[in-house]
Amino acid sequence: MSLTIANSLDEILTSLAAGARPIAGGTDLVVGARQGKAPLPDSLVAIDRVTALSKIETVNGQVRIGAGVTHSRLMNDPMIVERYPGLADAAALIGSPSTRNVGTIGGNVMNGSPAMDTGAPLVTLGAVVELHSVGSTRQVALSDLWTGPGRTSANPDELCVYIIIPHPPARSGSAYVRLEYRRAMEIAVVGAGASVVLAEDGSIVSGRVAMTSVAPTIVELANASDAMVGLSPVEAATVIGAMASDQAVPISDLRGSDRYRRHTIGVMAARALDAAARRAGGEPIGVPVNRSLGIGAAR
Amino acid sequence: MNETYELEVNGVRYPINAAMDRNLLSVLRTEIGLTGTKEGCDDCECGACMVLIDGQPVNSCSYLAAQAQGREVTTVEGILDGDNLHPLQRNLLEEGGVQCGFCTPGMIMSAQALLTRNPSPTEEEIRIGLSGNLCRCTGYQRILAAVERTAAES
Ligand SMILES: Cc1cc2nc3c(=O)[nH]c(=O)nc-3n(C[C@H](O)[C@H](O)[C@H](O)COP(=O)(O)OP(=O)(O)OC[C@H]3O[C@@H](n4cnc5c(N)ncnc54)[C@H](O)[C@@H]3O)c2cc1C
Ligand code: FES
Ligand code: FES
Numbered sequence: 001m002s003l004t005i006a007n008s009l010d011e012i013l014t015s016l017a018a019g020a021r022p023i024a025g026g027t028d029l030v031v032g033a034r035q036g037k038a039p040l041p042d043s044l045v046a047i048d049r050v051t052a053l054s055k056i057e058t059v060n061g062q063v064r065i066g067a068g069v070t071h072s073r074l075m076n077d078p079m080i081v082e083r084y085p086g087l088a089d090a091a092a093l094i095g096s097p098s099t100r101n102v103g104t105i106g107g108n109v110m111n112g113s114p115a116m117d118t119g120a121p122l123v124t125l126g127a128v129v130e131l132h133s134v135g136s137t138r139q140v141a142l143s144d145l146w147t148g149p150g151r152t153s154a155n156p157d158e159l160c161v162y163i164i165i166p167h168p169p170a171r172s173g174s175a176y177v178r179l180e181y182r183r184a185m186e187i188a189v190v191g192a193g194a195s196v197v198l199a200e201d202g203s204i205v206s207g208r209v210a211m212t213s214v215a216p217t218i219v220e221l222a223n224a225s226d227a228m229v230g231l232s233p234v235e236a237a238t239v240i241g242a243m244a245s246d247q248a249v250p251i252s253d254l255r256g257s258d259r260y261r262r263h264t265i266g267v268m269a270a271r272a273l274d275a276a277a278r279r280a281g282g283e284p285i286g287v288p289v290n291r292s293l294g295i296g297a298a299r
Numbered sequence: 300m301n302e303t304y305e306l307e308v309n310g311v312r313y314p315i316n317a318a319m320d321r322n323l324l325s326v327l328r329t330e331i332g333l334t335g336t337k338e339g340c341d342d343c344e345c346g347a348c349m350v351l352i353d354g355q356p357v358n359s360c361s362y363l364a365a366q367a368q369g370r371e372v373t374t375v376e377g378i379l380d381g382d383n384l385h386p387l388q389r390n391l392l393e394e395g396g397v398q399c400g401f402c403t404p405g406m407i408m409s410a411q412a413l414l415t416r417n418p419s420p421t422e423e424e425i426r427i428g429l430s431g432n433l434c435r436c437t438g439y440q441r442i443l444a445a446v447e448r449t450a451a452e453s
Contacts, residue, residue, distance in 0.1 A: 002302075003363060003366065030322070031343045033320075040320050097431055099343075184430030
């Protein structure tokens with residue numbers, strides 16, 4: 001096996017073109033190899049020293065998050081917490097402090113797990129990824145990126161360089177919650193992200209909901225915005241909860257049966273919506289919502 | 300195939316000759332000979348292998364040693380103050396936060412990183428800071444007490 005430590009974006013892209021796989025924090029790649037899921041690739045290029053990948057910048061009315069930004073930084077970045085609290089909720093739930101220190105948003109998104117925590121909030125915030133390869137750049141919507149468990153539509157020579165999120169409208173809020181059996185080192189049994197925009201009277205103008213661990217990929221709840229428009233957040237939570245249980249196609253595994261997941265995704269979707277709407281209304285609910293509102297394990 | 304590179308551990312530069320897929324834990328213990336860092340699960344779950352890389356806690360069993368090139372690695376051996384125990388070590392002993400001691404080096408590294416970042420943490424913040432470290436023996440309360448006492452003393 002070989003490992004190159006890249007010092008520039010060009011160096012990474014050239015290595016990828018020559019057949020190397022990127023490693024950021026290695027918390028999926030190395031841990032997966034140790035567990036025997038997939039052997040380490042023959043050729044790796046470490047991307048964690050390239051500063052272009054670790055910036056959080058505002059460009060043309062959008063926020064551009066470098067793929068190498070760690071979960072610790074996301075959950076502590078004041079701008080992310082203020083504008084995209086749903087994303088900060090997710091980052092704060094990942095693993096333990098050490099997982100969050102090395103694990104990156106790019107690794108989370110590109111690993112393509114249906115249980116990834118940053119996926120659902122990113123979908124509800126309208127994020128796209130920017131993929132670079134030697135001589136080419138393209139933006140891909142998340143719904144087109146994830147093609148199955150652990151699979152993406154990115155080519156092997158493409159690097160995710162940025163995750164781009166539009167600025168949220170006024171009177172909007174977002175949140176991500178997950179069902180967990182313990183407070184750390186956990187994988188979502190199910191999870192839900194929501195974003196909503198409120199009218200001045202507090203009714204819902206529009207919203208999006210996405211679900212974790214109930215399908216082969218992170219999935220957006222279809223027709224959510226139409227179903228919510230004009231409703232109060234309390235009414236909308238009931239409607240969205242029922243729709244989430246209806247649209248979920250979960251599997252049974254060690255962590256929960258399909259029936260349990262189908263039921264609890266409804267509960268989580270309703271709670272995500274409730275928290276997002278309360279934030280949109282100006283209520284300061286700390287990150288992560290799971291801890292602030294006591295969702296999931298007691299401690 | 301082995302390759303040669305250098306690692307900086309506790310302020311000392313060590314030449315390493317090892318395969319590139321070796322994890323940092325095994326290189327620390329068997330190549331460098333620093334056995335304070337423990338192997339519990341070897342699967343990124345228990346935190347016995349916790350070291351600091353550039354001051355941040357990292358599970359060394361699941362981190363490629365070669366990826367730590369150019370970074371500062373700190374192990375439990377590196378926090379001793381000469382021959383004196385570090386306050387966290389002393390307080391863990393005095394509060395009864397050590398029984399078999401297997402989790403202790405990892406606990407110390409996580410606690411040290413926490414206190415550097417946040418010198419007066421709440422109990423909840425200590426729990427979060429240590430949430431990647433499992434202890435088979437103590438029931439955690441005495442470990443929390445030792446960290447609280449260390450924070451209060453400094
Ligand atoms: C103990 C533990 C707990 C965890 N808990 C959670 C959790 O609660 N929630 C959760 O969602 N995840 C969790 N994870 C999984 C993991 O930590 C996250 O998915 C993390 O964000 C992965 O980032 P990384 O930088 O470590 O990725 P790596 O392991 O470095 O890479 C993951 C994959 O993405 C590819 N890749 C990385 N960066 C890029 C890029 N920029 N462009 C293209 N491809 C890229 C790699 O080639 C690899 O295939 C946990 C892992 C561990 C070990
Ligand atoms: S030995 Fe590394 S986490 Fe258990
Ligand atoms: S003292 Fe035995 S594992 Fe903690």
